Amino acid sequence: MKLVPPFTAETARLKVQAAQDAWNTKDPVRVAGAYTPDSVWRNRSQFVRGTDEIVAFLTAKWEREHEYVLRKSLWAFSDNRIAVRFQYEWHDDEGQWWRSYGNENWEFAESGLMARREASINDVRIAESERRVDPSSTDEIPAE
Secondary structure, three states, X not given: OOOOXXXXXXXXXXXXXXXXXXXXXXXXHHHHXXXXXEEEEEEOOEEEEHHHHHHHHHHHHHHHOEEEEEEEEEEEEEOOEEEEEEXXXXXXXXXXXXXXXXXXXXXXXXXXXXXXXXXXXXXXXXXHXXXXXXXXXXXXXXXX
């Protein structure tokens, strides 16, 4: 099944799962392959454009976010757009654990590659004992 617009409930959910799976590899080149060569991102307050900048951004991200584990959930969809909510957990170089909460808006080209990604993200300091995203599971986002 090709995951291209216009999306149905099924193809939108599969697109979200594919994105989660790719990001959890922490392979910047693999992740960047899901975006158009001229894709435009807003990630927090940072603006990224094109494959080279995406790879550089993700490389730096995963150099500082250790044991990163992400869960995404479909929020809404229409023709060529998908909205998701997500949580990911990670720790920094000092061993401090974080849970990052966010929402993303995605816009896709006819090819199914993502042309635009806008992410709003907030970080919450947590103790390691408060982790709830199971790295061995691909389940939906855990409840609060």
